[in-house]
Amino acid sequence: MSEADTSSEPARGGAHLLKFQIGPVQDFIAAARSTRDLWSGSYLLSWLVAAGIRKLPATATLIYPARDSEAGVQPLLKPKLNPDDDGILIPNLPNIFIARIEGDAVEAAKGVKEMIQKEWQAIADAVWEKRAEIGIPMDQKKDRFQAQVARHLSIAWQITPVDGDSPETYREAYRQNGWRLDAVRQTRDFAAWDSSTGMPEKDSLTGKEEALVGGKDFQSAREKAGGEYGSLFKKHADHLGALAIIKRCWHLAYLRDIVTEGKPKLQTSSGDFRIRSIPAIAARKKTHDDDDETGETGGGDKYIAAIAFDGDSIGAWVNGDKSPSKTDLRSHHSKFSRDLSNFALGKVREIVEEMVDGTDENKKPCKVPLGQLIYAGGDDVVALVPADAALEVCKQLQETFCECTRDTPTLDEQPDASAGIAIAHIHAPLQDLIREAQRAEKRAKNIVGRPAFSVTLMKRSGEISHWGSKWSSGGWELYQKVDELLSRGDLGGRFPHRVCQLLERHLTTRTGISKQTDAITDDSTIKELISLEFLFTAERQGSKQAAKDLEKPLETYLNGVLAARDEGEKKGPQSKVTSTQELLESVLCLCATVAFANRNRESTSSSPATAKPQSVA
Structure with missing residues (x-):
């Protein structure tokens, strides 16, 4: 030890x-x-x-x-x-x-x-x-x-x-x-590290410890043996060490x-x-404890999201580095620790496991928890939720965290938090999903710039793409509005795909010829181009009212991306071509994210389990 x-x-x-x-x-x-x-x-x-x-x-x-x-x-x-x-x-x-x-x-x-x-x-x-x-x-x-x-x-x-x-x-x-x-x-x-047991197989989940059990013969024997212990090992032929x-x-x-x-x-x-399985969470189903899940989901493909939520610079807040120098650190510790406990104990579970419309074992309408809370300690949260609800849950967590810590003595900014989301098919390896969510959270803090969120899409083809935004940059609001219009049927399901088709032709950074002479380098020109294509598509795929509803959130988001870019240039200048292309990249990735996340809604369109959580902040 x-x-x-x-x-x-x-x-x-x-x-x-x-x-x-x-x-x-x-x-x-x-x-x-x-x-x-x-x-x-x-x-x-x-x-x-x-x-x-x-x-x-x-x-x-x-x-x-x-x-x-x-x-x-x-x-x-x-x-x-x-x-x-x-x-x-x-x-x-x-x-x-x-x-x-x-x-x-x-x-x-x-x-x-x-x-x-x-x-x-x-x-x-x-x-x-x-x-x-x-x-x-x-x-x-x-x-x-x-x-x-x-x-x-x-x-x-x-x-x-x-x-x-x-x-x-x-x-x-x-x-x-x-x-x-x-x-x-x-x-x-x-x-x-001692690896002298002579076992050739390593633990399938950690890759480090030499396995003590595992393989197809072990799986078959456990399935045949049955009982409460046998049910824990009957689903997979993993090789497992002592820790697993x-x-x-x-x-x-x-x-x-x-x-x-x-x-x-x-x-x-x-x-x-009872702990619901990944398929049950993704499909908003009450059925099947994780130990007994057969893998049947019904209603088409499902996608699951893992959330890794973490307070920003919490060490500095606990240390009092962000509080006035005259702050009594003992009193500050007592209150701040209590604020974090209020968040973790009293608020997080209400958000992640809010009761929403779902289906029971007989596919009849019933109320089910939205997601599964895995961990809530202080400012840290790990949870699993349906893909189409992930960003809204993160926003609720962020707003609630800020509300719980709003009375913290501060020099300027208030305590805030960042979130990482990984979205993948229900049959993707769970350990990969969790690790990608943890990486996304670090990306939100260190690349997007805290306080922020970052989303990783793990496509079944093997491609991985990312999108993120500061909470204050308008990305969440634009995503929410597009998602709302799609869920109400005010926008056609092809909307995000069509926007990508129209804008990708102007994207040069992916082609390796970003220095071509016809690349758009002017901020106002690229903003106008994106707005025209985005709103034109909204009108064609929805209505004039849908386009009008998107106009202001889109403008706010584009201005927010440019503001974040200008702030980043203070740390390291970029070429004009690359920086203007960031606007295109941001909108394309936003559209890809909302389309990918909403596959759950499309596959359950005939089910009553399409309700999303309402804001509690």
């Missing part, structure tokens, strides 16, 4: 700040075959963090995350778990926590670390005890399994003394604590046997805790 221990032995008395971080996070969560795998990885990390926080001394003050919010106390942070708590099975704790320790900070930190290690090992042991039901061959010795368990978890912590009670002393101690922990983590301390096996089984082998207040078990079996 990798550990970065940055404590100092003299830190035995007085007040100290403790910052604790566990990992890995993104790769561990993304290595998933099903929505239950995604949930399991996220919840496992939250569970371990909760175990560490509960081990803090009674005199410790938890700074981040907040123990409670407007929605109540964090379910996993209660002294005794209550299975009746709403959201107890929702992963909502970040992989970092910060506390103020009075007294022996070294022993407190070591106690937290040991508790996390002990809990992780207990989970692994519980899964190993079910090896017969899982189907792990008897020739696979326990030490092979345990070796992979032992080298997985990375734990880093730092304690820093707080000398005095003044706000300035606390601020300086907090900054020193963060800097030192970051410095130690950059050393990339890790255990040497634990993620697949720990909710049955360990979690549901936890003794809770008033009841002996958490309800985590498939029958009690």
Whole structure:
């Protein structure tokens, strides 16, 4: 087990700040075959963090995350778990926590670390005890399994003394604590990788661990064996290592046997805790738990969207770097942590899993959750939703995040957030979809320019395309208006495709001849060209009213793209040809995105499940 221990032995008395971080996070969560795998990885990390926080001394003050919010106390942070708590099975704790320790900070930190290690090992042991039901061959010795368990978890912590009670002393101690922990983590301390088991196959989901089970024979045997464990492995012939096996089984082998207040078990079996599959989410269907999904979707092809949502510069906001220098950092931490908990606990699930029109097992109209919330911790959200609802959900999350943090003391700008969306066919590899959403979120922040969103389209042909916009640039509003007109039937389904046909002829950057003499280099000319073609097509594919409805959002978006370009040129000038072509690229990618996302609506046009979520902001 990798550990970065940055404590100092003299830190035995007085007040100290403790910052604790566990990992890995993104790769561990993304290595998933099903929505239950995604949930399991996220919840496992939250569970371990909760175990560490509960081990803090009674005199410790938890700074981040907040123990409670407007929605109540964090379910996993209660002294005794209550299975009746709403959201107890929702992963909502970040992989970092910060506390103020009075007294022996070294022993407190070591106690937290040991508790996390002990809990992780207990989970692994519980899964190993079910090896017969899982189907792990008897020739696979326990030490092979345990070796992979032992080298997985990375734990880093730092304690820093707080000398005095003044706000300035606390601020300086907090900054020193963060800097030192970051410095130690950059050393990339890790255990040497041991691949001496002699197994030729690697884990199909991670590509690293040597597989302990897997292949077609294993799949057939599990399908024949049946039972609740057999159902977890019957759908795919993946080769799986210890980590994937634990993620697949720990909710049955360990979690549901936890003794809770008033009841002996958490309800985590498939029958009690249903997690809809990718096809069911995409089709807005109530049918099929993820373990039992047969892959039938009905109504044509379906597309799913993964959302990775993240606050912008949250580290700087938590550190107080964006707040006035006289801000009391202790009070700021208390309020800001609570604001983030209000967002994660009280708001996110309402948006992602809003009840919308759908169909049941018999294809009769009923209400179903719009999407599946995978993780909501602080400012971070991971979710799966139907492709045609993804951007609207992201916009609701962004507006709600801003609303929850609007009272934060600031020098100029208010806290904001960016989002990445990946859209793919329901049968695309889930781990690829999640990783593309994570990349899209980074693209939104680092290329489009935070606060922003970025959409990645993963076409079945293998082509990948991107579109993004700042929230303030008008891209969302234009997308929303086109989407609204398409959904109402005021625009024909061919509209975005026809716009692309008319504008692509003017696009030179894709042809490799961008310096040709007839390339349009004037901003006003290219704007006029785009407007004429776009609005003319809207009138032909819809009506004069549809064209009129699009006129203002289109103008706002084009001006927003040019403004963003001019801002970017301050950092690095571009050629005039390339910069004007960005307008064409932006509109083409917007049209491609709205057309691609709306394939869900087209394939379910005969179904009542076409309702979209209404804004809650």
